[in-house]
Amino acid sequence: xxxxxxxxxxxxxxxxxxxxxxxxxxxxxLDRLHVRVETARAAxxxxxxxxxxxxxxxxxxxxxDPAASLVLATAAHEARTADADNREFAESDLSRALRAVVDxxxxxxxxxxxxxxxxxxxxxELTSAAARVGYARRFYNDAVRQARAARRRPLIxxxxxxGRAPLPDFFEIDDDPxxx
Amino acid sequence: xxxxxxxxxxxxxxGGVQQHIGDLAEALIALxxxxxxxxxxxxxxxxxxxxxxxxxxxxxxxxxSVARLAFGFRSAGRVRRWIREGGxxxxxxxxxxxxxxxxxxxxxADGPIVGTFHASYERSRALSVMSPIxxxxxxxxxxxxxxSEAARTSLVEHLGGDAVLIPNGVATERYAVADPxxxxxxxxDVPRGPADPAALGFLGRIDEPRKGLDVLLRAFEAxxxxxxxxxxxxxxxxxxxxxxxxxPPGLRDRVVVLGLVSEADKVRAYHSVDVxxxxxxxxxxxxxxxxxxxxxxxxxLASDIEAFDRVLLGGRAGExxxxxxxxxxxxxxxxxxxxxxRRKRLSAEARAAVRAYDWSAVARDxxxxxxxxTLAGAGARVVESxxxx
Numbered sequence: 001x002x003x004x005x006x007x008x009x010x011x012x013x014x015x016x017x018x019x020x021x022x023x024x025x026x027x028x029x030l031d032r033l034h035v036r037v038e039t040a041r042a043a044x045x046x047x048x049x050x051x052x053x054x055x056x057x058x059x060x061x062x063x064x065d066p067a068a069s070l071v072l073a074t075a076a077h078e079a080r081t082a083d084a085d086n087r088e089f090a091e092s093d094l095s096r097a098l099r100a101v102v103d104x105x106x107x108x109x110x111x112x113x114x115x116x117x118x119x120x121x122x123x124x125e126l127t128s129a130a131a132r133v134g135y136a137r138r139f140y141n142d143a144v145r146q147a148r149a150a151r152r153r154p155l156i157x158x159x160x161x162x163g164r165a166p167l168p169d170f171f172e173i174d175d176d177p178x179x180x
Numbered sequence: 181x182x183x184x185x186x187x188x189x190x191x192x193x194x195g196g197v198q199q200h201i202g203d204l205a206e207a208l209i210a211l212x213x214x215x216x217x218x219x220x221x222x223x224x225x226x227x228x229x230x231x232x233x234x235x236x237x238x239x240x241x242x243x244x245s246v247a248r249l250a251f252g253f254r255s256a257g258r259v260r261r262w263i264r265e266g267g268x269x270x271x272x273x274x275x276x277x278x279x280x281x282x283x284x285x286x287x288x289a290d291g292p293i294v295g296t297f298h299a300s301y302e303r304s305r306a307l308s309v310m311s312p313i314x315x316x317x318x319x320x321x322x323x324x325x326x327x328s329e330a331a332r333t334s335l336v337e338h339l340g341g342d343a344v345l346i347p348n349g350v351a352t353e354r355y356a357v358a359d360p361x362x363x364x365x366x367x368x369d370v371p372r373g374p375a376d377p378a379a380l381g382f383l384g385r386i387d388e389p390r391k392g393l394d395v396l397l398r399a400f401e402a403x404x405x406x407x408x409x410x411x412x413x414x415x416x417x418x419x420x421x422x423x424x425x426x427x428p429p430g431l432r433d434r435v436v437v438l439g440l441v442s443e444a445d446k447v448r449a450y451h452s453v454d455v456x457x458x459x460x461x462x463x464x465x466x467x468x469x470x471x472x473x474x475x476x477x478x479x480x481l482a483s484d485i486e487a488f489d490r491v492l493l494g495g496r497a498g499e500x501x502x503x504x505x506x507x508x509x510x511x512x513x514x515x516x517x518x519x520x521x522r523r524k525r526l527s528a529e530a531r532a533a534v535r536a537y538d539w540s541a542v543a544r545d546x547x548x549x550x551x552x553x554t555l556a557g558a559g560a561r562v563v564e565s566x567x568x569x
Contacts, residue, residue: 029316036322043555128548135344135552139323142341146319149340 026153027161033147037168040140044171047136048091051129052076055098058122063111068101091133092174098130102178130177137175144168181550183208184268184562186259187219188280190237190248191227196348197274197298200327203351205230207543218262218281220250234258234281242279249280260288260564268562270294270550276318277339286317291562292553294546295321297331297343314339323553325546344549349542350468352534355447355475364413364452367478367523377409378517381453381478383446383469384460386418386437392459392483397426397435398506399459403514404431410517415441415449450476454523455516458482461503467491474498474534479523481512497533498526 058064059073075090075097082090101107102123111119147168156162187201198219205215215230220237227233234255237248259281263271269292276282276295286293295318324343326332332343360366365377380400384391393414400412412435414423420437427435441449450456456478458470467487473480474491480498482488492498499516501508516523535541554560 029319033319036319040322043552046555047552131545132548132552135323135549138342138344139552142324142343143322145341 023155023159023161026155030147030150030156030161033143033150034162034165034168036143037140037147040136040143041168041171044133044136044140047129047132048079051126051133052079052094054122054126054129055094058126061118061122063119063122064101071097072101088171088173095130095133095174095176098126099176099178102126127177127179130175134175134177137171137173141170141172144170181547181554182214182267182269183216183550184263184266184271185215185217186271186273186282186285187217188249188275188278188282189220191219191221191231191233192225193248200296200298200348201274202228203349203539204543204546207349207539208547210540211543211547213547216262216266216268218259218285220248220255220281232262234262237280247278249278251279251284255281256284256288259284263289263562264564266562270554271562272296272546272550273321275299276321277314283314283317286320288565289562290320290565291560292323292550293321293562294323294325294549294553296325296327296346297335298327299331299334323549325549346542346545346549347537348468349539350471350475350534350537352475352531352538355450355472356477356531358444358447358451358476360452361413361445361448366451367454367527368520377411378407379411379413379453379455380513381413381449381456381473382415382459383449383456383473384416384458386414386416386420386423388418390461391416392461392504393423394426395459395461395483395504395506395509396457397423399510399513400435401428401431402507402510404434407514407517410434411436413449413453414438415446446472447476450478453478455513456480457509457513458488459503459509460485460488470498471534471537474530477527477531479516479526480530481509481516483509491533491537493529493533497529 055072055076059069059076064072075094079090079094108123111123113119150156151162151167185201185205187198189195189197191198201217201219205217208215209230217231218234219231220235221227221231221233222236225233234250235258237250239246239248242249263285271285271289271291272294273282273285274296275298276286277297282295286295318339324335324341325346326335326343327346327348329345332345335341335343364379380396382393382396384393386393396412400410404410414435415438417440420439423437424432424435438445438449450473456473458467458473458480460467460483462485470480470482470488470491474497480492482492482498482500483503484500485503489495489500492500499512501512
């Protein structure tokens with residue numbers, strides 16, 4: 001009977017060890033979610049930059065009428081230079097400007113008739129870039145939602161497992177691509 | 181780009197997911213990408229060179245039915261090795277919520293992972309009981325794709341989050357050329373006079389009222405007496421006798437019900453008829469049958485439900501009639517049978533319009549997803565993850 005305390009100690013050591021493993025697993029998952037949010041955000045920024053560049057390229061290509069060029073160039077410039085507070089509005093405005101220009105009746109026909117190779121390439125690049133903004137934003141918001149849900153869990157709130165990582169914010173814009 | 185695709189279900193058993201993966205892999209390879217697929221397969225099954233077997237799937241009760249799934253240490257080990265040796269730029273997991281290779285792959289890999297969700301389901305008990313396990317695997321998926329609005333809704337409701345919608349493609353080439361079925365003359369660009377042999381076609385579940393077979397049978401009743409050469413070809417699962425009993429006795433020898441047909445015979449059926457009729461009353465989100473008939477170049481007469489109106493470009497790639505209106509269907513079918521030039525034009529327009537749904541277009545969208553998730557990792561590859569991560 002004198003060895004009972006050893007069993008007790010072993011039991012509590014095992015409990016502490018298992019709790020430690022579990023907490024570390026949860027911390028790994030949370031860390032992975034934060035990394036995912038960051039990489040998804042980088043992808044979203046890259047997609048937005050690429051779309052603005054494609055819009056500027058089309059605006060500067062002399063394939064469009066000057067008024068449409070100006071509309072596109074202004075919207076793309078606004079989107080590029082907007083500060084964090086106005087970013088979502090400016091990107092939504094660019095989406096609307098793109099739709100207004102590209103969804104004109106027989107836009108593709110007129111563009112490719114003017115300059116067969118160049119017009120088609122510029123339009124392809126723009127369509128592709130606009131579609132990728134939609135994809136990248138969905139993936140980013142998906143990651144944000146999961147990270148925020150994880151941060152709300154009791155264990156994560158009680159223990160400082162999130163470190164100093166800021167709570168990520170959703171990115172909400174109108175990203176309907178032209179031609180849809 | 182080097183792509184690793186994970187198929188959860190046995191390769192040599194026909195199924196929607198397997199078909200999707202096979203077609204997608206071929207379309208990606210045709211675009212110059214390197215693709216490797218890992219899948220459960222029966223021993224000795226003949227697999228294409230880009231497909232690797234992870235061993236046999238075993239039938240187990242899951243989620244209320246018996247499913248053939250691959251799991252266990254052996255499968256997990258093979259998936260791990262495949263990931264380690266593959267050096268993939270992106271890992272594309274299909275149906276990752278099924279307890280099969282997809283889930284194992286999520287568990288065993290780190291890096292850019294894309295997940296495609298095929299099924300739509302009611303909330304399952306297993307899914308909620310196991311959700312922490314499922315959740316930790318699903319958290320690794322950086323880009324989610326849903327193949328239908330229904331699949332996307334299930335995903336949003338049961339797992340949360342969002343997905344981009346990229347619908348299934350149609351292997352248009354597979355339907356392009358075929359001989360008509362024996363006993364059928366096939367379509368020709370000549371007027372079909374009242375006595376000439378002519379055929380209307382229908383494909384779909386016979387016993388599903390929303391497929392609208394009854395509307396077509398009523399219209400055929402109206403058309404048949406004045407056109408003794410006209411026949412009706414019906415293919416699709418369901419009770420053939422039951423379908424025939426809905427036809428007046430005098431016309432029964434002019435209605436041919438094939439029942440469930442093989443893939444090859446289905447293609448031949450599309451090429452056997454002068455006008456393909458899609459009388460659906462609703463409930464279609466896309467109409468894969470319509471897309472197949474369009475790929476075969478069949479002149480199409482379809483109800484004006486929203487999905488068909490969109491696929492047929494508002495009537496340019498196929499004639500539309502008011503859904504459920506058998507008199508309008510009869511009148512439109514008669515008009516088409518009398519007008520070979522219009523049938524020919526509709527056939528050409530249908531072939532052109534269906535290209536937007538071809539696998540090459542789907543593969544282009546999927547590639548954009550790959551590029552979005554790999555760009556995020558800035559050149560990071562898919563690597564084997566540490567155990568327990």
